[in-house]
Amino acid sequence: MKFFLWISVITLFAKSGCTSSDSGKPSNEPLENQIVQIAFYNVENLFDTINEAGKNDGEYTPGGKKAWNTSRYYEKLDHLNQVLASIDSAGELVAFGVAEIENIKVLKDLVNTGFLKDRNYKIVHQESPDFRGIDVAFLYNSKQIKVNNSQWINVDLQDSGRTTRDILRADVTWKNEEITFYINHWPSRWGGKEKTNTKRIAASQALRNNIDAMKEEERNNHLVIMGDFNDYPNNESMLKILKADSLETGALYNATWPAHKNESIGSHNYKGHWGMLDQIVVSNSVVPFVDSVYVFKKNFMCYKNKKGEWLPSRTHAGPKYYGGYSDHLPVVLRLKSKK
Known part of the structure; x- marks a missing residue:
């Protein structure tokens, strides 16, 4: 299998915008003239209904502030499956990263209900030290991808008194290609962008150190870095520390940079302003494989506010239950191969 070597422009657009247990070895058959998709989705607090000792999850119980119950939980699972099924309408989705999930139980429930049931999906997960329990x-x-190794990269927030999510690294084989995925959910801006900036710098440095260590081992894996970074492509953590560039010729290319420049596109909307908090960054070696990158938006995932703007339909806003999908939209990477 030979991949395209001539793709010079990576496009990013809003797709259908809101306007109105292993069951076999991974296949090594060449994927000729076809597309595969890899997605990232911050699913907005997918918690079960059980108060788990040592976790700050009391509000996600029937008696908690959010009155989270079994009916609402399974409605949330159905909603997420609806989104993933829509992304995979052409049967192209092979892997995805998620953020804001509570534990392995909710992940197993997710892959065993709706669209994902019987789709041969396996899970890479470990409990993180995050103080919120996400x-x-x-x-x-697992019919397409083999995971060879996984590790969790600790993010040391030093004297902040808080803990945050580990960065997940998965080394995989897909179609005889060695790829390393990094799944991120960096510390939020809660409390102010400048005040919390050092936390995201710490996360970025931890990721950068791991990438550099891989280089020192002379491992030439392709890199796909995805996540909710709680920063934008031009912020210090992404551009200066991680060195995810706007140029395709750089060692790391931020494939979501074009959307960052388009004020009408984003994965998250804050007070009426779209922004690319959720991003996909690839190594230079992946650029020739890329067909496109897009923010996935459908009418069913959105609501129309009083100004006539279509925004992500979220599950909660504070204690108020809206019964939506997520306050974030998925970002999707399309990879193309050919003889």
Whole structure:
């Protein structure tokens, strides 16, 4: 299999915008003239209904502030499956990263209900030290992808008194290619962008150190870095520390940079302003494989506010229950190969 070597422009657009247990070895058959998709989705607090000791999850119980119950939980699972099924309408989705999930139980419930049931999805997950009790995970079609190794990169917030999510690294084989995925959910801006900036710098440095260590080992894996970075492509953590560039010729290319320049596109909307908090960064070696990168938006995932703007339909706003999908939109990477 030979991949395209001539693709010079990576496009990013809003797709259909809101306007109105292993069951076999991974296949090594060449994927000729076809597309595969890899996604990232911050699913907005996918918690079960059980108060788990040592976790700050009391509000996500039937008696908690959010009155989170079994009916609402399964409605949330159905909503997420609806989104993933829509992304995979052409049967192209092979893997996705998620953020804001509570534990392995909710991940197993997710892959065993609705669209994902019987799709051969396996899970890479570990409980993180996050003070809120939320984690990241990597889910993949085991018929397509083999995970060779996984590790969790600790983010040391030093004297902040808080803990945050680990960065998940998964080394995989796909179609005889060696790829390393990094799934991120960096510290939020809660309390102010400048005041919390050092936390995201710490996360970025931890990721950068791991990438550099891989280089020192002379491992030439392709890199796909995805996540909710709680920063934008031009912020210090992304541009100066991680060195995810706007140029395709750089060692790391931020494929979501074009959307950052388009004020009408974003994965998250804050007070009426779109922004690319959720991003996909790839190594230079992946650029020739890329067909496009897009923010996935459908009418069913959105609501129309009083100004006539279509915004992500969220599950909660504070204690108020809206019964939506997530306050973030997924970002999707399309990879193309050919003889």
